[in-house]
Amino acid sequence: MKLDARVPAGPLADKWKNFKASVRLVSPANKRKYEVIVVGTGLAGASAAASLAELGYRVKAFCFHDSPRRAHSIAAQGGINAAKNYQNDGDSVRRLFYDTIKGGDFRSREANVYRLAEVSVNIIDQCVAQGVPFAREYGGMLTNRSFGGAQVSRTFYARGATGQQLLLGAYSALSRQIGQGRVQMFPRHEMLDLVVADGKAQGIVTRNLVNGELKAHAADAVLLCTGGYGNAYYLSTYARGSNATAIWRAHRRGALFANPCFTQIHPTCIPVSGEYQSKLTLMSESLRNDGRCWVPKHAGDRRPAGLIPEEERDYFLERIYPSYGNLAPRDIASRAAKRVCDEGRGVGKSGLGVYLDFSEAIGRLGQKTVQERYANLFDMYHEITGESAYEAPMRIFPAVHYTMGGLWVDYHLMSNLPGLFVLGEANFSDHGANRLGASALMQGLADGYFVIPYTLGDYLSQQKPSGPRNAAETEAFWAATEDVQNRIRKLLEVRGGRPVSEFHRQLGKILWDQCGMSRTRKGLEQGIEQIRQLRKEFWEDLNVPGSGEDLNQSLEKAGRVADFLELGELMCRDALERDESCGCHFREEHQTAEGECARKDDSFAQVAAWEYSGEGKAAVRHVEPLKYEEVSLATRSYK
Amino acid sequence: MSANPQFPGFLRTSIGRKWVVAVSGLFLIGFVIIHMAGNLQMFAATPDVINRYAYFLKTNPLMLWGFRLALLTAVAAHIWAALSLARENRAAKPVNYAVAGRKSRLHVTLASVTMVISGTVILGFVIFHLLHFTAQVVDRSYQEMETVLDGKAVHDVHRMVVAGFSKPLISAFYILAMGLLFFHLRHGAASVFQTIGIRDRTLSRVIESGSWALAAILFLGFSSIPVAVLLGVWKL
Amino acid sequence: MKLHLKIWRQPGKDHPGKLEMYDLDGLNPDMSFLEMMDVLNDRLTREGKEPVAFEHDCREGICGSCAMAINGEPHGPNDGATTCQVYLRSFKDGETLTVEPWRARAFPVLKDLVTDRxxxxxxxxxxxxxxxxxxxxxxxxxxxxxxxxxxxxxxxxxxxxxxxxxxxxxxxxxxxxxxxxxxxxxxxxxxxxxxxxxxxxxxxxxxxxxxxxxxxxxxxxxxxxxxxxxxxxxxxxxxxxxxxxxxx
Structure with a gap:
């Protein structure tokens, strides 16, 4: 299969401008003839649904939550990047572009990333106009903080709840369109299949989570904005409901899945405290602006932090990466933390943790300033651990946080299936092998507010509006609905002995061990075997109580875990086939003398896009070569 | 915009009716303060002071009846709005928790949860009070009490009050009603500021203690008269 | 630690509901309240019973999904915290907790502890x-x-x-x-x-x-x-x- 990314011609800086100037349009009178389905109402979905409805398209939006406002974008803490250069510190579109592509270890598509940097400035304008209360200086101007992987301050923030404020902005725009009748909102509806007919995505099948009703919805285009799949690891910073079902179902219907092994492990999370743990809580990267990471110099030093003298502390990030110090990118910081713990220098009861120390910052700035900057994070830490980070250093450890992989899309954000668009974390496009902090919010909103309104029009202008259809009477819709029905029945009929959470926890452990921060050929091969075995057990011994005709949370979870059990194998396959190290993907076989990633640009400067080939059959790996016209592939150095 | 099409809707909305309760309540608070000031003339050196005051009111019927009409309107509006809100409030919470939360945490105070009860008793009291001292039909002998003021025969209010409060049961009822007024105002007076939108974090303490003080002053002021009568300060 | 739970069970919107008693033992005080609910639900599933339906998502206090009244107090006993931010160390060993859905006419119960907001x-x-x-x-x-x-x-x-x-x-x-x-x-x-x-x-x-x-x-x-x-x-x-x- 040849993958055409449809990148416009011309110099990098002019591609998006040229594209917009020549894009094919749908006239205002015709827009209302087209129906668009948006699945997911996080930053990408809500902003897309609102923007498309404003343009005049008829939009149907779906989310599994009780309200679109609950999507997990809401939990992003630290901020959103934009190349505004309000700080006069040398930022520019070009620099944001370069930082992002370098941060991704040169495994993302140049043109997409450049466009992302370009529209980043519009996002801030749009959000401020919607009433997002970003942090301000006394003079009334917007203020910025620094984030990992950058030497400028370009991160806009709203205390420690930037994602919440941005999502509420997009949600308010969406609410306005719902109130005006331009968007039909379906909360508590989960997409369980994609309908493909005549080679095009034409609709979806949903389950009403309250009464179990299955329904097919037809449209001229389907937008999946359903977020990432990091919950495959069970323990992660994701919301408990975050899942891969929408994109995995689309994948099974023919959409290619790109770079599934690219998962971000975030360095600053609260360490696991026990077996029962259901969730890991992130401590925003912004803390690394003022917090210093350290462990004892000597393995086995179990003294409390306060009793370890300065000269016996190893500020390992500052030592290894002097120019970025504590603000080294996430993959690098996580691996460094793992390494010192592997050396037996980890702290806390489990030995799986490093200190994030604010005593120097408190001394320099005073407790009041530190409180102003991070109070909610310190409170959160206190709530969870019962410890005060003002008195003793925080303990942190890496945790799964984001997935750079996702459905393959071209420059238009359209998958290989015509009519299926994928936005935000659900696609693979902009972050390569590692995402920089404060870039996820940027990408979600860029896709939804500023990219899809152009690219979707370009597609629809070439389609005849299908008009109102009775979806249930069309063969493809009817068949897809029946597939969903059968699958639900199958899940309910296993009637084994184990709750779904048990399988999920086991899958998570396999993935964390074999496909986590550090990977080996042997481990991955073993992981694939283990997952296959677990999948077999799942279908033999799963217990889903209740029926499919009412609110049944076990059934919802079981369907999602069943998909993770398939996706997990693909993640390992992808990690196995990518026989190099890059960004988050660290294959122990490929490292430099200093233990950093050794990329193989000759053979792996490419996107791996996997094609589903049937139950129990090996997926087929396709390749989109990554051509760099303007940047030269360099070895990433943050030293 | 000149004409305001929303205005009739004002009385239908929750906030609109809360404004009615607050503004009418504020007017009634003003009235009870004046009323108390008038009553305290009982303690003047001679009964003439309060009798002259009563005579002054009676001989200005336009003012008196204008004021009474305004009072009546305020009372009616206050009751109507408060009851319609209370009815909605009950309907909005059809099921309560099997276990009630801690009162201290949820700010459940006796005064705030008994507003309808205290208000109803106060209304009953007001009716009795009007029959008792204004229409003077509870004991018709009050109508006959006269005294001479500046050479004119006028109603002897001072004697009527002393006679009225000489009956311990009636005095007790008056004092009880004033106690309920204290409760009603402790929550109600503070609430006025919230409803008309001038309460905030810095003012709230002043408002809370101010309301408490006002309610207490009114209670003491009004109750002082039956108490004084029972203690025999004045003889019939 | 040990807790006695009285949880509101209601099969659906137009069904009557009632409080049911569950005893849990071997709990860790560092466990979150919702993790305790997970433990209970896994146990119920193994016993072939229907788990308790409750809403939750981010489990870090920002999505607003979780919604339970614990002993008549929405989100439980702690100030400035959602249900998911309540840890068992807030309760006494052996305490009885009554867990109910949000109570308000405008938030009808859909099932167990799930309401329509x-x-x-x-x-x-x-x-x-x-x-x-x-x-x-x-x-x-x-x-x-x-x-x-x-x-x-x-x-x-x-x-x-x-x-x-x-x-x-x-x-x-x-x-x-x-x-x-x-x-x-x-x-x-x-x-x-x-x-x-x-x-x-x-x-x-x-x-x-x-x-x-x-x-x-x-x-x-x-x-x-x-x-x-x-x-x-x-x-x-x-x-x-x-x-x-x-x-x-």
Whole structure:
């Protein structure tokens, strides 16, 4: 299969401008003839649904939550990047572009990333106009903080709840369109299949989570904005409901899945405290602006932090990466933390943790300033651990946080299936092998507010509006609905002995061990075997109580875990086939003398896009070569 | 915009009716303060002071009846709005928790949860009070009490009050009603500021203690008269 | 540690419900309340019984999904915390906890501890926004906004829409929720053009949804996980009245 990314011609800086100037349009009178389905109402979905409805398209939006406002974008803490250069510190579109592509270890598509940097400035304008209360200086101007992987301050923030404020902005725009009748909102509806007919995505099948009703919805285009799949690891910073079902179902219907092994492990999370743990809580990267990471110099030093003298502390990030110090990118910081713990220098009861120390910052700035900057994070830490980070250093450890992989899309954000668009974390496009902090919010909103309104029009202008259809009477819709029905029945009929959470926890452990921060050929091969075995057990011994005709949370979870059990194998396959190290993907076989990633640009400067080939059959790996016209592939150095 | 099409809707909305309760309540608070000031003339050196005051009111019927009409309107509006809100409030919470939360945490105070009860008793009291001292039909002998003021025969209010409060049961009822007024105002007076939108974090303490003080002053002021009568300060 | 739980079980919207007793042993005080619910549900599943339906998602106090009254207090005993941020160390070993869904007419129970809070969305749809289409915005620094104002707007905007205010209110009133949104947008210069219309529409939508009225007790403020101040209700009352005065 040849993958055409449809990148416009011309110099990098002019591609998006040229594209917009020549894009094919749908006239205002015709827009209302087209129906668009948006699945997911996080930053990408809500902003897309609102923007498309404003343009005049008829939009149907779906989310599994009780309200679109609950999507997990809401939990992003630290901020959103934009190349505004309000700080006069040398930022520019070009620099944001370069930082992002370098941060991704040169495994993302140049043109997409450049466009992302370009529209980043519009996002801030749009959000401020919607009433997002970003942090301000006394003079009334917007203020910025620094984030990992950058030497400028370009991160806009709203205390420690930037994602919440941005999502509420997009949600308010969406609410306005719902109130005006331009968007039909379906909360508590989960997409369980994609309908493909005549080679095009034409609709979806949903389950009403309250009464179990299955329904097919037809449209001229389907937008999946359903977020990432990091919950495959069970323990992660994701919301408990975050899942891969929408994109995995689309994948099974023919959409290619790109770079599934690219998962971000975030360095600053609260360490696991026990077996029962259901969730890991992130401590925003912004803390690394003022917090210093350290462990004892000597393995086995179990003294409390306060009793370890300065000269016996190893500020390992500052030592290894002097120019970025504590603000080294996430993959690098996580691996460094793992390494010192592997050396037996980890702290806390489990030995799986490093200190994030604010005593120097408190001394320099005073407790009041530190409180102003991070109070909610310190409170959160206190709530969870019962410890005060003002008195003793925080303990942190890496945790799964984001997935750079996702459905393959071209420059238009359209998958290989015509009519299926994928936005935000659900696609693979902009972050390569590692995402920089404060870039996820940027990408979600860029896709939804500023990219899809152009690219979707370009597609629809070439389609005849299908008009109102009775979806249930069309063969493809009817068949897809029946597939969903059968699958639900199958899940309910296993009637084994184990709750779904048990399988999920086991899958998570396999993935964390074999496909986590550090990977080996042997481990991955073993992981694939283990997952296959677990999948077999799942279908033999799963217990889903209740029926499919009412609110049944076990059934919802079981369907999602069943998909993770398939996706997990693909993640390992992808990690196995990518026989190099890059960004988050660290294959122990490929490292430099200093233990950093050794990329193989000759053979792996490419996107791996996997094609589903049937139950129990090996997926087929396709390749989109990554051509760099303007940047030269360099070895990433943050030293 | 000149004409305001929303205005009739004002009385239908929750906030609109809360404004009615607050503004009418504020007017009634003003009235009870004046009323108390008038009553305290009982303690003047001679009964003439309060009798002259009563005579002054009676001989200005336009003012008196204008004021009474305004009072009546305020009372009616206050009751109507408060009851319609209370009815909605009950309907909005059809099921309560099997276990009630801690009162201290949820700010459940006796005064705030008994507003309808205290208000109803106060209304009953007001009716009795009007029959008792204004229409003077509870004991018709009050109508006959006269005294001479500046050479004119006028109603002897001072004697009527002393006679009225000489009956311990009636005095007790008056004092009880004033106690309920204290409760009603402790929550109600503070609430006025919230409803008309001038309460905030810095003012709230002043408002809370101010309301408490006002309610207490009114209670003491009004109750002082039956108490004084029972203690025999004045003889019939 | 050991806990006795009395949990509200209700099979569906139009079914009667009742409290059922469950005993849990071997709990860890560092476990979160919802993790304890997970443990209970796994046990029920193994016993072939239906697990307790409850809403939860982010488990870090920001999505507003979780919604349980523990011993009659929405989100449990701790100030400034959602249910998911309650840890078992907040309770005594051997304590009995009664767990119920939000109680308010406007939030009907769908199943067990799950209620329908869509009324909040309808209020937002009526006016909880600034009408600006994508692409219309001027430069973000074109309109200076004082730090104080931005901070105040944030405090109001921090509302997570969980509904604890309604659940705690004796009158099932949503005024804290509505006031938070009205104030967030009303404080900012961007929100001024629609300020009057917004407060009117949102208040009307609030009334239509069947919420009760504020009787100024501030239980809402006490249980709000984001500690939103009831002062905002005063602000809304004022804004609402002023919205009816022409030319002001």
């Amino acid at each position: 869509s009324a909040f969305d309808r209020i937002m749809q009526a006016g909880g926004f600034i009408s600006v289409n994508t692409g219309q915005a001027p430069d973000a620094n074109a309109m200076p906004i004082g730090k104080e104002t931005a901070e105040q707007a944030f405090d109001a905007a921090h509302c997570i829409g969980c509904g604890a205010c309604v659940a705690a209110c004796r009158n099932g009133s949503a005024m804290l929720f509505v006031a938070a949104k009205v104030s967030h947008l009303g404080l900012l210069p961007q929100g001024q053009p629609e300020r009057k219309q917004r407060v009117r529409r949102m208040v009307e939508a609030m009334d239509a949804a069947g919420f009760g009225n504020c009787s100024n007790q501030y239980a809402c403020e006490a249980v709000c996980p984001k500690e939103i101040s009831a002062d905002l209700i005063a602000r809304m009352n004022r804004d609402y009245a002023l919205s009816l005065v022409p030319k002001l």
